[in-house]
Amino acid sequence: MENQKKGCLYIISGPSGCGKNTVFDALAAKDPHIGQTVSTTTRKPRDGERDGVDYYFISESEFLQKIDNNEFLEHVCYANNYYGTLRSEIDRVLNEYEKAALVIEINGALNIKKLYPSAVSVFLMPPSLETLRERIACRGGMSDEDLERRMQTALQEMEQRYLYDYIVVNDILEKTVEDVYNIINK
Numbered sequence: 532m533e534n535q536k537k538g539c540l541y542i543i544s545g546p547s548g549c550g551k552n553t554v555f556d557a558l559a560a561k562d563p564h565i566g567q568t569v570s571t572t573t574r575k576p577r578d579g580e581r582d583g584v585d586y587y588f589i590s591e592s593e594f595l596q597k598i599d600n601n602e603f604l605e606h607v608c609y610a611n612n613y614y615g616t617l618r619s620e621i622d623r624v625l626n627e628y629e630k631a632a633l634v635i636e637i638n639g640a641l642n643i644k645k646l647y648p649s650a651v652s653v654f655l656m657p658p659s660l661e662t663l664r665e666r667i668a669c670r671g672g673m674s675d676e677d678l679e680r681r682m683q684t685a686l687q688e689m690e691q692r693y694l695y696d697y698i699v700v701n702d703i704l705e706k707t708v709e710d711v712y713n714i715i716n717k
């Protein structure tokens with residue numbers, strides 16, 4: 532796939548809590564030709580999250596083994612857990628859909644952009660820091676330290692937004708989805 536289909540890759544990124552997954556879900560409802568890669572993580576599942584749907588949940592030793600086996604296209608350590616996109620995921624999605632979206636954090640996104648310069652990258656900005664804090668806190672299962680750490684990480688991540696092809700402020704969901712839809716269907 533790497534040569535003929537790389538133009539079909541879309542990166543939807545932004546700080547944790549900026550609404551990436553909500554935006555992607557609404558986008559996928561509007562555009563049946565786009566599918567999302569399922570990431571692999573060592574984070575524990577949150578309530579309602581399903582293995583193989585939200586993530587492939589694996590142990591740290593399994594993750595390290597997959598790094599050794601060169602199975603990841605990109606991987607990062609984020610908030611004390613590993614996250615990564617398996618090479619096989621791009622093929623799986625592009626076998627089924629015309630376009631593949633990676634909904635991932637900033638370092639992974641920039642790594643993918645280096646590997647596939649023609650991939651289209653979109654940075655979603657929260658409308659304000661207060662909104663971001665509320666969105667992160669509302670996930671639950673997070674200590675105050677986790678929340679503060681994620682806020683600090685988010686601030687650093689937002690400084691990198693100009694490295695993306697597009698910046699979209701995620702304030703009103705419908706408007707954000709319309710903007711991202713127009714970007715990917717240009």
Ligand code: 5GP
Pocket residue numbers: 545546547548551570571574605606607609614615616634635636637638639640
């Ligand atoms: P969460 O624990 O909130 O589900 O995810 C934490 C962060 O990791 C989010 O910004 C999410 O987009 C990002 N993330 C999820 N999967 C991947 C992945 O495969 N690679 C990278 N680089 N980041 C990911």
